[in-house]
Amino acid sequence: MQIEQSKTQYLFSDLRGNFISSEISATIQSFLVIENSYIAAAREITTKLENLNDEFKITADRQPIHQIKTRIKTPRSIIDKVIRIGCELNIQSVKEQLNDIAGVRVICSYIDDIYTLADLLVKQDDVELLRTRDYIKDPKPNGYRSLHLVVTVPVFLSKSTERVKVEVQIRTVAMDFWASLEHELVYKLAGEKSHAMIAELRECAEIIAQTDVRMQKLHKAIRAAPENG
Numbered sequence: 624m625q626i627e628q629s630k631t632q633y634l635f636s637d638l639r640g641n642f643i644s645s646e647i648s649a650t651i652q653s654f655l656v657i658e659n660s661y662i663a664a665a666r667e668i669t670t671k672l673e674n675l676n677d678e679f680k681i682t683a684d685r686q687p688i689h690q691i692k693t694r695i696k697t698p699r700s701i702i703d704k705v706i707r708i709g710c711e712l713n714i715q716s717v718k719e720q721l722n723d724i725a726g727v728r729v730i731c732s733y734i735d736d737i738y739t740l741a742d743l744l745v746k747q748d749d750v751e752l753l754r755t756r757d758y759i760k761d762p763k764p765n766g767y768r769s770l771h772l773v774v775t776v777p778v779f780l781s782k783s784t785e786r787v788k789v790e791v792q793i794r795t796v797a798m799d800f801w802a803s804l805e806h807e808l809v810y811k812l813a814g815e816k817s818h819a820m821i822a823e824l825r826e827c828a829e830i831i832a833q834t835d836v837r838m839q840k841l842h843k844a845i846r847a848a849p850e851n852g
């Protein structure tokens with residue numbers, strides 16, 4: 624299949640002129656062919672979540688989802704991960720080994736919303752749950768919290784139907800606030816992270832987690848108040 628030159632150049636632009644071998648280049652070109660399936664799979668998951676959110680608006684007079692963000696890994700980021708995990712550089716093994724080529728991040732209001740949405744999503748007939756990592760019950764040592772699911776959904780193409788993996792990260796607004804800033808700070812501080820800074824970030828995560836629990840309790844109490852019944 625002939626890949627449009629301008630599209631190839633656009634996707635290669637984040638390599639910033641670094642040398643890439645013809646093997647890597649061929650792999651990226653093949654990836655362009657399957658990239659569309661990942662975009663479609665992320666869209667399927669997003670639509671399912673938006674449908675649930677809209678239903679809540681009618682049945683519960685509130686919407687648990689604050690925001691949904693999607694991203695498809697760039698070729699550069701795929702190559703970095705392939706090298707990091709020592710996976711073979713061919714499309715089949717990239718599809719098998721990488722769970723997060725398509726990523727959907729769901730930002731909720733309260734902790735309970737995270738588990739409710741996760742349950743409702745994986746209960747759907749066409750969604751298959753491959754893996755759950757609950758970094759809320761077991762936060763990462765740095766304080767990172769989020770619920771990660773790896774699921775597959777069918778993508779109906781003109782000549783075939785393919786099950787495509789999507790990593791779904793579900794977290795509260797507060798968890799997202801911490802993760803976004805931590806991502807930026809750690810990136811900027813790369814190589815010179817002091818123990819004190821790591822401890823400070825972890826302590827901020829603890830304070831944020833306690834606030835999430837308090838906000839959840841407050842929300843429940845307000846919903847249960849007779850005047851809101």
Ligand code: 0O2
Nearest residue numbers: 720721722723726756763765767771792801802803805806
């Ligand atoms: P980006 O740009 O956000 O996508 P796996 O390959 O899935 O088997 P992995 O990659 O360790 O194993 O998966 P994990 O730990 O379930 O989740 C990885 C993703 O979660 C990261 O993707 C981040 O989005 C997020 N994440 C995990 N740990 C942290 C953390 O300590 N801080 C922040 N801010 N985010 C975290 P990427 O690919 O690293 O980046």
